[in-house]
Amino acid sequence: MKRPATSSAAWVIAALALGLTLGVLGHGAAWGERAQAIMAPIGQLWVNALRMTVIPLIVPLLVVAIAGSGDLKQTGALSLRMLLLFMGLLAAFTLASFAVSPALMSAVRLDPAATSALMAQAAQPPPAAPVTPSEWLVSLVPANAFKAAADGALLPLLVFTVAFALATTNAPPATRSKVVEAFRAVAEVMIILVRWVVALAPIGVLALSFALGVSLGAAGAGAVGYFLAVSIGLYLLGTLLLYPLAVFGGRVGWRRFAVAMLPVQAVGLSSRSSLASLPALIKAGRDDLRLRPEVADLVLPVAVSTFKLQHAIATILGVAFVARLYGLELTPLAIAASAGAGILIGATTPGVPSAGLMLQAPLYSAFGLPLEGLALLIAIDSIPDMFKTLFNVTADMVVAVLLSPQGTAEAGDVTVN
Template identity: 45%
Template sequence: GWRRAVRRRTLAPMSDSRRSPLKSTGVQVTLGLVLGLALGMLLSNETAPSTFTSGLLATLDVVGTAWINAVRMTVIPLVVPLLIVGVAGGDDLRQTGAVGAKAFGWMLLLLVACAVFSSVVSSVWFESLVLDPAATARLRATAKIDVPPADALSVRTFILSLIPLNPIKAAADGTLLPVVLFTLLYAFALGRVADGPRLAQLGFFRGMADTMLVVVRWMLALGGLGIFALATVLGQKLGTNVLGAIGFYFIVNIVLHLIATAGIYVVISLSGRVSVLTFARAMVPASVVGMGTRSSLASLPAMVKSATDLLKLPPTATGFVLPLCASVFKLTSAIYWVVGALFIAKLYGIDLSTANLALVAASSVVLNFSTPGIPSGGMLLQVPLYTSIGLPVEGIGILIALDTLPDMFKTLLNVTSDMMVAVMTTPREQLVDARA
């Protein structure tokens, strides 16, 4: 009806061919990223930052952090109504459950493929790395890590954390996975109540989701400025002196993530479900936001918007599969766990056996869905693993310190794989508009 037409005019991107490319959100955030990194690396050449430089960086840090917070504040209010509408709004709850099972199947398939790929390629690649003993000694001396209590990383703690005593507090704390599980429980229960109460609630949550999409559009309109601020601070910290072992680690990590990301585009192309060009266009805003913020969750609103406007995916994909993937699926762990273990072994002169490397790869798959909600949780989850295979735990401190640049490409892979799972779990008959 007229409301749907108004909503399309409000949320859909302009199709006027005369529109300036600079008005595109994707172009704006890309320019912000490139210009910010260039300015930051230029400022890094100062031996001692001037008062002006320090003040500029402090201001940009506030601007960038404020923009990240503004984007993240939309995640919970957007995810909850989308999940409820995506699950309870379907005609068949069993079909929604089947979609969820299919999504987990794709997640496991991608994880296994990436784990095998990274184990084979990176083990051969690291054979060419020869380190200077003096340089590695200085690098090892900087390794510091605050290992959390063992219980913080235990299976018991993870399982109990999935069942929040107070779902409202869990949402306020930003712990998305417990909120997602509670929302799914609520949505499946709502699907079994009488039509009157169910339709009334669905109408409310549809309106909430539509409203949050408008808010997301406003936040993304400021993306160019936010990404520029974040990229400038990042570029100033990294500088241009990425050499030796650190440079090798960066190159291997980044190249493997880019190959895996390209592989997803190949799968999309071969599947014939959507045009690979349309898929690429849909990924631009989420990819650049993800690389700038280094957060899959911060990219979720942009993914939902692109999946709705460009790929024309149904509510089951945008309101169920995408939030689920963003919450529990981290394809990057199948790569950086293996690369990190090989790097630390090389750094400390330890021979990492094939069996131990296989254990690292298998752990990256099995533990993928249990990353704890604490800073550097994905890294810290490897502490017991490193102990069991004889790698120094303090080496994880080095990996955390070196994670800034690779994390941009890790997030790129994560958001691309999330969108791929959403596309692959959508029935072909619902993708006709996206292929047109």
């Protein structure tokens, strides 16, 4: 089952490398401009294919995630503590990312004329006029939910979808079941369509990376390399920062926690899937860390399905990088809003490679960021995605340990070793 995903990632990386190389060689050359005129429509077709799938996928996934969570309501205090931990960790890492990511991306130095030319080629409407905080707050409640969907206004659409899903949870059981099953069916069909679009990624990525290389030259390739290095570094740092939480909050020894996590992290790095890591997580939690069974059986499956801590870093970092790449300036309010929406979207991400990034297409449109930039992030995602999964599965186990501290401490186990 892993070969197709691995093969697809290899093709995308190869297409990215080839496109950037040819684009850099054609930078400033007449043949490069002629080739770019041919490649641009191809890249735009793939970007449009991404856009057409996102709204019909986000809405049913979010409804199913909220309205279909009836089992969680029956677990009482444990579920509440779990959700509070999810929100607390997401808030803490989002604030940290908000503090450092824009500053790190400001180190990317590109020729303003080149970024303007790249922006001019993007099939993206100009950014909306700045609004006051009160105007922005009012705009979150859509007067017409269907118009918000048609306009790609993600934040108002998310507000309506969450309200609709919460209303569904209060409907009679028979009605709620019908609504959830209908939206689940739509989501399953849309996931099939998304997989088709993902299969065409090498062609779209080749065209988009070629345009980037022609417009920015070697500086564009350097910017991509810098983004990769910063991304991997932040995910590794975030993973390390989780260890003290398990040690001091869950009263488990350093060595014991690290050894228990090694096989889980190995599966996460190789599969790029939190869901694929679930069997290893449950085994490590039950056998090595001695979590209470009710914690291991509830928290770990829910965490791998809905708790994507990497979005606290990835959304802000990606938005800041694309804005820098295209010479755009985003307000702190816009960056904060993108972080909140990215986290909410992350809780509904399906098991499709780079789906978390694909679902952010309306978010980028809402802030006037070219979707071509998002497509480039998707192209290079297979590399940092390994470290995103490492970060996610470590966070999943940390939450379980914090919810079962008395189950993780053996007699004679030293907390710090």
